Amino acid sequence: MGEAIHGGIGQSIQRKEDARFIRGKGNYIDDVNLPGMLFLDIARSPYPHATIKAIHKEKALATPGVLAVITGADLAAAKLAWMPTLMSDTQMVLPTDTVMFQGQEVAAVVATDRYAAADGAAAIEVDYEPLPVVVDPFKALEPGAPVLRPDKGKKDNHIWHWEVGDKAATEKLLKESAVVVKEKLYIPRIHVSSIETCGCVAQVDVMGKLTVWMTTQAPHAIRTVFALVSGLPENQIRIISPDIGGGFGGKVPVYPGYVIAVVAALTTGKPVKWIEDRTENLTSDSFARDYHIEAEIGATKDGKVTALRVKTLADHGYTDAAANPSKFPAGLFHIITGSYPFKSAFVEVDAAYTNKPPGGIAYRCSFRVTEAVFAIERLIDNLAHQMKIDPAEFRLKNFIPPEAFPFQSALGWTYDSGNYAGALQKAKGIIGYDALRQEQAEKRAKGELMGIGISSFTEIVGAGPSKTFDILGIKMFDSAEIRIHPTGKVLARFGTKSQGQAHETTYGQILAEELGIPVENISIEEGDTDTAPYGLGTYASRSTPTAGAAAAIASRKIRDKAQKIAAYLLEVSPDDIEWKDYKFQVKGVPGKSKTMADIAFAAYTNHPPGMEAGLEAVDYYDPPNMTFPFGSYICVVDIDKETGQVKVRRFVAVDDCGNIINPMIVDGQIHGGLTMGFAPAMMEEIQYDPQGNIRQSSFLEYLLPTAVETPHWETAKTTTPSPHHPLGAKGVGESATVGAPAAIANAVVDALQPYGVTNIDIPITSYKVWQAIHAKGGP
Amino acid sequence: MHVEGTFETAAPIDRVYALFRDPVAFTDCLDDPHAIHPTDADHFEGTITTGVAFIRGTFRVRGNYGPGAPNQSLTAHLSGTGMGSGLDADFAIQFAAANGKTQVGWKGDLTLTGTAATLGERMVRGTVEKKSTALFENARRKLEGPA
Numbered sequence: 050m051g052e053a054i055h056g057g058i059g060q061s062i063q064r065k066e067d068a069r070f071i072r073g074k075g076n077y078i079d080d081v082n083l084p085g086m087l088f089l090d091i092a093r094s095p096y097p098h099a100t101i102k103a104i105h106k107e108k109a110l111a112t113p114g115v116l117a118v119i120t121g122a123d124l125a126a127a128k129l130a131w132m133p134t135l136m137s138d139t140q141m142v143l144p145t146d147t148v149m150f151q152g153q154e155v156a157a158v159v160a161t162d163r164y165a166a167a168d169g170a171a172a173i174e175v176d177y178e179p180l181p182v183v184v185d186p187f188k189a190l191e192p193g194a195p196v197l198r199p200d201k202g203k204k205d206n207h208i209w210h211w212e213v214g215d216k217a218a219t220e221k222l223l224k225e226s227a228v229v230v231k232e233k234l235y236i237p238r239i240h241v242s243s244i245e246t247c248g249c250v251a252q253v254d255v256m257g258k259l260t261v262w263m264t265t266q267a268p269h270a271i272r273t274v275f276a277l278v279s280g281l282p283e284n285q286i287r288i289i290s291p292d293i294g295g296g297f298g299g300k301v302p303v304y305p306g307y308v309i310a311v312v313a314a315l316t317t318g319k320p321v322k323w324i325e326d327r328t329e330n331l332t333s334d335s336f337a338r339d340y341h342i343e344a345e346i347g348a349t350k351d352g353k354v355t356a357l358r359v360k361t362l363a364d365h366g367y368t369d370a371a372a373n374p375s376k377f378p379a380g381l382f383h384i385i386t387g388s389y390p391f392k393s394a395f396v397e398v399d400a401a402y403t404n405k406p407p408g409g410i411a412y413r414c415s416f417r418v419t420e421a422v423f424a425i426e427r428l429i430d431n432l433a434h435q436m437k438i439d440p441a442e443f444r445l446k447n448f449i450p451p452e453a454f455p456f457q458s459a460l461g462w463t464y465d466s467g468n469y470a471g472a473l474q475k476a477k478g479i480i481g482y483d484a485l486r487q488e489q490a491e492k493r494a495k496g497e498l499m500g501i502g503i504s505s506f507t508e509i510v511g512a513g514p515s516k517t518f519d520i521l522g523i524k525m526f527d528s529a530e531i532r533i534h535p536t537g538k539v540l541a542r543f544g545t546k547s548q549g550q551a552h553e554t555t556y557g558q559i560l561a562e563e564l565g566i567p568v569e570n571i572s573i574e575e576g577d578t579d580t581a582p583y584g585l586g587t588y589a590s591r592s593t594p595t596a597g598a599a600a601a602i603a604s605r606k607i608r609d610k611a612q613k614i615a616a617y618l619l620e621v622s623p624d625d626i627e628w629k630d631y632k633f634q635v636k637g638v639p640g641k642s643k644t645m646a647d648i649a650f651a652a653y654t655n656h657p658p659g660m661e662a663g664l665e666a667v668d669y670y671d672p673p674n675m676t677f678p679f680g681s682y683i684c685v686v687d688i689d690k691e692t693g694q695v696k697v698r699r700f701v702a703v704d705d706c707g708n709i710i711n712p713m714i715v716d717g718q719i720h721g722g723l724t725m726g727f728a729p730a731m732m733e734e735i736q737y738d739p740q741g742n743i744r745q746s747s748f749l750e751y752l753l754p755t756a757v758e759t760p761h762w763e764t765a766k767t768t769t770p771s772p773h774h775p776l777g778a779k780g781v782g783e784s785a786t787v788g789a790p791a792a793i794a795n796a797v798v799d800a801l802q803p804y805g806v807t808n809i810d811i812p813i814t815s816y817k818v819w820q821a822i823h824a825k826g827g828p
Numbered sequence: 829m830h831v832e833g834t835f836e837t838a839a840p841i842d843r844v845y846a847l848f849r850d851p852v853a854f855t856d857c858l859d860d861p862h863a864i865h866p867t868d869a870d871h872f873e874g875t876i877t878t879g880v881a882f883i884r885g886t887f888r889v890r891g892n893y894g895p896g897a898p899n900q901s902l903t904a905h906l907s908g909t910g911m912g913s914g915l916d917a918d919f920a921i922q923f924a925a926a927n928g929k930t931q932v933g934w935k936g937d938l939t940l941t942g943t944a945a946t947l948g949e950r951m952v953r954g955t956v957e958k959k960s961t962a963l964f965e966n967a968r969r970k971l972e973g974p975a
Contacts, residue, residue: 092912093912093942094942095909095912095913095914095941095942095943095944095945096914096941096942097941099914151941151942151946152942171885171911171912174888174909175909177909177914179914179916328943328946328947332946738945740939740941740945741941742940742941742942742945742946743946744946745946746943746946746947747946747947749947750946
């Protein structure tokens with residue numbers, strides 16, 4: 050093998066897109082300014098549940114600069130007051146008679162500048178008649194609870210029931226198990242809190258074509274939804290997703306503000322900009338988690354797991370606007386058997402309506418996988434503690450062995466590859482596990498609290514195979530379109546959309562490796578539905594597993610044609626040509642070769658007779674299976690038992706995401722992911738008081754970890770390639786967020802073993818720890 | 829949120845009752861800017877400009893007197909919206925004559941929603957207690973001033 054191509058796979062090259070980001074030259078939604086542009090602001094409900102008796106526009110319309118006020122009645126006249134959600138529920142764009150959560154959009158004001166729009170929104174007067182409020186999903190399902198969605202023909206607040214697994218076999222195995230542990234876990238509502246809030250600019254040109262620049266992770270799917278909702282022809286809609294300041298799942302749904310801005314642009318004939326403020330973003334956009342889980346696992350007397358049973362209540366707010374594949378209302382929660390070969394499992398999930406904004410979107414997590422991983426890893430630790438077996442030893446005793454892959458889980462998934470013991474052993478070695486356990490014993494003897502927590506998680510990403518994965522009927526493939534210009538430079542477009550993941554670099558490296566063209570000669574474009582091939586977008590760690598694969602396959606299609614051109618140029622048979630050292634060579638004659646740049650020029654100037662000119666290819670990649678990244682994390686905490694303060698002393702993360710395209714970018718993903726795992730474990734929660742008031746409506750109350758609170762992360766890798774991915778890659782964007790919370794919670798519970806504590810719900814605040822210690826007679 | 833208090837005034841009970849039964853006279857005891865006018869014998873409406881810490885704005889309010897007995901008790905309900913917030917309050921006031929003075933006992937249950945309740949949650953209780961105490965203290969001073 051000769052020298053590596055510059056920027057090929059496995060090289061930690063600098064991120065190409067950072068050249069503009071670090072100079073403040075990114076083009077974010079609020080950087081889009083068009084001549085004559087108007088501004089939109091939204092009046093929102095102070096009540097979590099109320100009848101709207103009247104909306105008074107007069108004062109708003111009298112506000113200088115205000116041009117129009119849009120209400121639900123206006124939208125209803127155009128049949129736009131409601132829109133479909135991704136889960137086939139319905140969501141209000143603007144209400145006509147009832148508001149369902151505090152902060153809900155009630156009316157919109159269009160004005161000549163942002164300040165006038167805000168003043169106009171403040172001048173809108175609404176007569177409300179408050180209605181009974183339900184914020185607790187358990188109370189929502191009680192007989193006599195106010196029915197929140199009579200418009201759906203509902204007689205209660207139950208949305209759906211979903212189950213998977215063998216109920217009878219699981220029941221039998223649990224009864225026969227020597228040991229069964231059971232725990233109730235609440236995984237609270239949280240918000241992704243991207244640095245950039247949501248927004249858009251909508252414009253209708255003289256030919257009636259609608260262009261919307263918007264903060265979306267899935268521009269093509271959004272265009273299709275817009276076409277279905279508005280009745281506009283899809284070719285007359287262009288969605289452009291510019292640079293995005295963080296998505297994490299929160300920019301997958303269609304929010305009312307987008308639709309209202311489009312209506313405003315259609316109504317006024319001028320471009321209209323809508324940008325949320327932070328409080329609007331925190332109180333009104335979709336949320337993640339809000340799962341109430343009751344789980345139990347059994348084991349034999351020698352510590353081998355037998356069965357898993359899980360019952361969950363999901364709080365979806367007033368509408369099921371979850372961003373899940375259509376056939377999976379609870380997402381991929383049934384990855385909950387995790388890294389263990391349960392003989393049987395049974396999972397059931399019920400969903401309830403409450404007076405909250407929509408829930409069920411991801412928070413840097415592939416469709417409810419964090420909830421699943423948290424539950425199984427917490428239960429595994431509790432089982433180990435109950436059986437007085439070291440939690441690491443317990444896991445090593447129970448892991449699915451490497452030779453068992455592909456492994457069929459008790460709930461129906463086929464895991465592609467794994468070496469769970471290898472990852473845990475590596476993490477143990479790095480952190481010095483045995484010495485830490487010795488130190489812990491010594492500290493316990495002195496009455497000091499130190500905990501060691503493990504999370505050996507299995508992720509499921511790369512949605513997904515078209516036979517089972519679709520959103521609103523659109524199969525979850527993704528795409529790459531590659532064009533090599535005559536001078537050997539490349540333009541490639543994708544159906545995904547980066548929100549900070551550095552696709553320009555990662556995809557560029559895949560193409561560099563596959564085409565033998567240096568990465569600096571490759572341009573990557575995404576996010577414009579008029580130019581990019583159709584794709585389902587970027588979320589759920591799916592870009593490398595799907596579009597990355599498409600890039601490789603499309604490159605190989607180009608290589609197939611290029612090989613024929615090379616043979617023509619070298620005057621040999623294509624069978625005598627091989628792709629070696631990033632060139633086409635005559636077999637056995639290394640000096641007789643053509644580079645891809647040579648061939649690209651020939652493809653436009655001297656291609657073989659009978660062959661089409663040009664050198665390009667498209668691939669729509671339909672993955673044959675999901676990919677299953679995994680890892681083992683070990684967290685060490687020290688707890689001040691007088692105050693309950695938890696300090697993360699060390700955190701070692703060993704990840705395995707298969708073959709790595711750019712190790713530096715993967716490390717960055719893991720660092721960010723770990724911080725976004727630490728955040729809900731220790732700090733973040735969206736709460737509502739019994740009256741339905743949101744308690745965290747700004748960053749004063751919704752606590753994000755800064756560099757001060759964030760622990761130092763120690764990262765390492767093992768490499769177990771995916772056997773079905775063209776590059777052996779698995780995806781890594783969310784692994785750390787998925788795996789970290791359980792490791793931290795397990796460390797805290799481990800530290801509190803002297804007090805018999807089996808659970809503290811996240812976020813683990815000092816007060817909760819102090820309460821747990823005192824409840825068990827502590828100081 | 830519940831607030832309550834008592835005060836004693838040298839003013840005669842009929843004058844005390846009359847003050848609280850007059851929405852304009854009573855709301856004149858507010859420290860915050862306001863403009864309240866009656867719409868009939870039992871109903872009133874108008875605006876009150878108030879806030880919690882930096883969250884300030886004008887509430888459009890409507891109120892009505894409920895069941896009560898002249899010179900003994902009265903109840904009132906107040907609701908309003910403004911600055912992205914909602915306000916609902918129920919007041920019950922008891923009057924008793926003793927030793928040539930009038931004793932007044934008041935209780936209020938107040939519900940705030942929206943921005944004032946969320947952004948200002950940590951400061952709402954203190955602010956409401958401070959403002960309600962000031963309201964009734966101003967009423968007492970007014971009763972003991974020139975008729």
